Amino acid sequence: MFxxxxxxxxxxGSSLCEDCGVELVEDPLGEEAPEELEFVPLGEVTDATVFAIVTSQLEEAxxxxxxxxxKESMAMVYVARNRLAEAHRELAAAASPVAVCEGN
Ligand SMILES: [Zn+2]
Structure with a gap:
């Protein structure tokens, strides 16, 4: 407010200027920092194949x-906090064993 x-x-929380006694207005320039994404750890990935699947799932979603x-050959994947639940859902299927049975 200003x-x-x-x-x-x-x-x-303030509504009046103490000096001028006029009503404060929202900053029209919107100088507030752009909404920053907060990232939270999704999980560790040590397998390159799983890593590729996980990241492509996230991209897709x-x-x-x-x-x-x-460390070498180990990566911690972080996702935006507000999408964490969604990420878990996306990966529930995808990150499960890579062995996909084609053909019945
Ligand atoms: Zn003023």
Whole structure:
């Protein structure tokens, strides 16, 4: 919030400028930091094949993700916190054993 008269900024919760006595307005420039995604660990992946499946599933679902390698051949996959449940659902099937039986 800020005062349209003097331009002074106020914390959320104030409604009047203490100097001018005018009503505060929302910052029209929207200078607030762009919504930052918070990432939470989804799980460790040590298998390259699984890794490929997991990341392609996440891509397909449009879930933001990144990987942080902690050791060689081991990666921690992070996904956006607000999509974590969705990521789990997506992976419930995909990350299960890679062996897919074709043919009945
Ligand atoms: Zn003011």
């Amino acid at each position: 005062c349209p008269e003097c331009g002074l900024e106020y914390e959320e 449009g879930i933001p993700w990144f990987v942080q390698s902690e």
